[in-house]
Amino acid sequence: MALFPIISNFERDFVLLLVPVDTENTMDEVTAAAAHHSVGRRVAPQPNKVIRVRRQGAKDFFPRDKRLGETDIRPMEALEFIFADA
Amino acid sequence: MALLERHEWYDIARSTNWTPKYVSEDQLFPDVMTGAQGVPVEKWEVYDEPYKVSYPEYVRIQREKDAGAYSVKAALERSRIYENADPGWRSILKAHYGAIALGEYAAMSAEARMCRFGRAPGMRNMATFGMMDENRHAQIQLYFPHEYAPKDRQFDWAHKAYHTNEWAAIAARHTFDDLFMARSATEIAVMLTFAFETGFTNMQFLGLAADAAEAGDFTFASLISSIQTDESRHAQIGGPALQVLISNGRKAEAQKLVDIAIARAWRIFCILTGPSMDYNTPLQHRKQSFKEFMQEWIVGQFERSLIDLGLDLPWYWDKMIAEFEYQHHAYQMGLWFWRPTLWWNPAAGVTPECRAWLEDKYPGWNASFGQAWDVITDNLLNGRPELTAPETLPIVCNMSQIPICAIPGDGWNVKDYPLDYEGRLYHFNSEIDRWIFEQDPKRYRDHMTLVDRFLAGKIQPPDLMGALAYMSLAPGEMGDDAHGYAWVEAFKKAPPLAAE
Numbered sequence: 001m002a003l004f005p006i007i008s009n010f011e012r013d014f015v016l017l018l019v020p021v022d023t024e025n026t027m028d029e030v031t032a033a034a035a036h037h038s039v040g041r042r043v044a045p046q047p048n049k050v051i052r053v054r055r056q057g058a059k060d061f062f063p064r065d066k067r068l069g070e071t072d073i074r075p076m077e078a079l080e081f082i083f084a085d086a
Numbered sequence: 087m088a089l090l091e092r093h094e095w096y097d098i099a100r101s102t103n104w105t106p107k108y109v110s111e112d113q114l115f116p117d118v119m120t121g122a123q124g125v126p127v128e129k130w131e132v133y134d135e136p137y138k139v140s141y142p143e144y145v146r147i148q149r150e151k152d153a154g155a156y157s158v159k160a161a162l163e164r165s166r167i168y169e170n171a172d173p174g175w176r177s178i179l180k181a182h183y184g185a186i187a188l189g190e191y192a193a194m195s196a197e198a199r200m201c202r203f204g205r206a207p208g209m210r211n212m213a214t215f216g217m218m219d220e221n222r223h224a225q226i227q228l229y230f231p232h233e234y235a236p237k238d239r240q241f242d243w244a245h246k247a248y249h250t251n252e253w254a255a256i257a258a259r260h261t262f263d264d265l266f267m268a269r270s271a272t273e274i275a276v277m278l279t280f281a282f283e284t285g286f287t288n289m290q291f292l293g294l295a296a297d298a299a300e301a302g303d304f305t306f307a308s309l310i311s312s313i314q315t316d317e318s319r320h321a322q323i324g325g326p327a328l329q330v331l332i333s334n335g336r337k338a339e340a341q342k343l344v345d346i347a348i349a350r351a352w353r354i355f356c357i358l359t360g361p362s363m364d365y366n367t368p369l370q371h372r373k374q375s376f377k378e379f380m381q382e383w384i385v386g387q388f389e390r391s392l393i394d395l396g397l398d399l400p401w402y403w404d405k406m407i408a409e410f411e412y413q414h415h416a417y418q419m420g421l422w423f424w425r426p427t428l429w430w431n432p433a434a435g436v437t438p439e440c441r442a443w444l445e446d447k448y449p450g451w452n453a454s455f456g457q458a459w460d461v462i463t464d465n466l467l468n469g470r471p472e473l474t475a476p477e478t479l480p481i482v483c484n485m486s487q488i489p490i491c492a493i494p495g496d497g498w499n500v501k502d503y504p505l506d507y508e509g510r511l512y513h514f515n516s517e518i519d520r521w522i523f524e525q526d527p528k529r530y531r532d533h534m535t536l537v538d539r540f541l542a543g544k545i546q547p548p549d550l551m552g553a554l555a556y557m558s559l560a561p562g563e564m565g566d567d568a569h570g571y572a573w574v575e576a577f578k579k580a581p582p583l584a585a586e
Contacts, residue, residue, distance in 0.1 A: 005541055007481050007502060007513070009500055009501070009502060011498060012457070012458075012494055012495055012498050013458070013494055013498075013500065014416050014419050014420070014455070014458055014491050014492065014493065014494035014500060015416070015419070015420055015480045015481075015489050015490065015491040015500065016480060016481035016489070016490045016491070016500065016502055016513070017478055017479070017480055017481065018478050018479045018480070018481055018537055018540070019478060020478075036477075037477060037478050040461065040465075040473055041461065041462075041465075041473050041474070042419070042423070042458040042461050042462060042494060043458070043461065043494070044457065044460070044461055056501065056502055056504075074511060076511055076513075076541075077504075077511070078481075078501075078502035078504065078513070
């Protein structure tokens with residue numbers, strides 16, 4: 001367990017945000033932490049979609065149950081949070 | 087005996103170069119301080135300032151300017167212009183004074199460096215007047231807001247801002263340190279007087295004086311006009327210095343200085359002037375949009391100055407012009423959303439009428455920025471104001487020290503421009519900001535942004551209250567919506583435009 005800062009670049013939001021997460025968090029948990037600061041604040045919810053996370057510029061999303069500590073994501077790396085089909 | 091005309095004695099009187107006997111030329115004028123770039127002194131002696139003034143003339147004119155501005159202030163002291171002004175206008179005043187007044191003192195130091203280390207006698211002569219100009223600007227822009235400090239504590243930030251770690255103050259200091267506090271005399275001539283002052287401040291002050299008159303604030307209008315006439319004179323120090331550099335084979339070096347300075351000046355003007363013109367200025371007083379202003383003055387006028395001097399347009403010119411469409415809208419959203427971190431109260435500027443104006447001036451605004459404002463407006467309408475308050479920090483650009491932001495909603499184009507340098511990951515708002523860093527990484531690498539400081543544990547407790555304390559924002563100082571959210575009332579009758 002270790003505190004791990006990432007940068008959230010949330011689809012349809014206007015700004016990059018600092019989001020503190022934990023190496024034990026799954027990608028779904030990381031996504032929920034990022035969504036907390038954007039959805040319902042400046043980004044309208046999209047109830048029929050799920051939010052997935054990927055590296056900036058990547059095409060593929062990280063698996064939803066993968067733990068942050070198991071990836072090669074660096075602290076303060078910008079991650080894209082994208083509304084995707086459920 | 088009749089006095090000589092100025093032109094009969096001026097050239098001889100300001101031929102103040104001499105041959106040093108006790109120290110070497112290099113010791114007297116070290117290149118690190120002159121920035122002469124190896125161009126020999128005799129080549130600098132052809133420097134010919136376009137605006138010539140003698141000391142008695144200068145004193146007489148400045149006395150008249152001061153007398154004019156202070157008389158208008160005294161005459162209008164009881165006129166209740168301040169009380170009757172729109173809160174958006176008061177916010178413009180607060181932001182302006184805090185961001186500019188002490189910057190003028192910094193500019194005075196920079197002019198002093200040109201007085202001492204300018205390689206051309208004409209440059210030293212003009213900079214002497216420029217130094218006194220900047221001293222006057224600092225003092226008058228501290229004296230005028232001082233009258234308002236008892237009425238509103240945020241005006242105390244005219245003097246306080248630069249002494250704090252408030253994020254916009256860090257951004258201003260970082261920019262001005264780079265452009266003129268930590269530069270040689272020649273670099274100052276190019277970066278401060280040519281790029282920053284000719285390109286931006288001189289024209290900005292013209293626009294601001296007109297806006298102040300339009301808003302009925304004749305005290306501020308006369309103050310700003312009085313400053314602008316000084317700027318238009320001493321801003322001319324840079325042009326002849328550029329001519330000397332270019333004609334002596336230093337065009338590439340000169341071009342780089344200009345390119346860095348314009349890019350840095352653009353960021354400051356974008357966040358200070360963009361929201362002022364398009365959001366804080368009451369709708370009925372807006373004469374042109376920020377984009378139209380930039381296209382007229384920067385693209386139409388300044389572009390010609392660059393070409394006339396024999397310079398090229400900066401490599402990023404088209405990218406910068408593209409930013410005229412959106413960057414200041416993103417900055418405005420950041421200023422408003424993180425409003426407790428400001429020393430002024432930002433106006434939202436998004437009533438239904440304002441939004442119609444924004445859509446007209448910036449087609450597509452409703453589908454992009456409007457969608458984000460819809461969510462904010464909806465939260466305020468439905469009793470969820472806590473969702474319009476910040477809970478985390480935005481990522482700050484390692485060059486501009488301003489949050490990294492761009493277009494939300496349908497045109498979403500927000501992106502990090504990262505750089506891995508010596509094992510540290512840096513983040514930039516654009517390719518332009520990252521390019522500046524790459525020109526001289528050692529110069530910039532050790533600076534810590536507000537986010538870096540937060541992660542390093544320098545902000546305690548590590549939450550919003552800790553951050554506000556770190557920024558020296560006391561209760562009664564931190565910003566809130568300029569109109570007390572009254573603008574939301576209009577939406578109780580009609581839904582936000584983008585939602586229709």
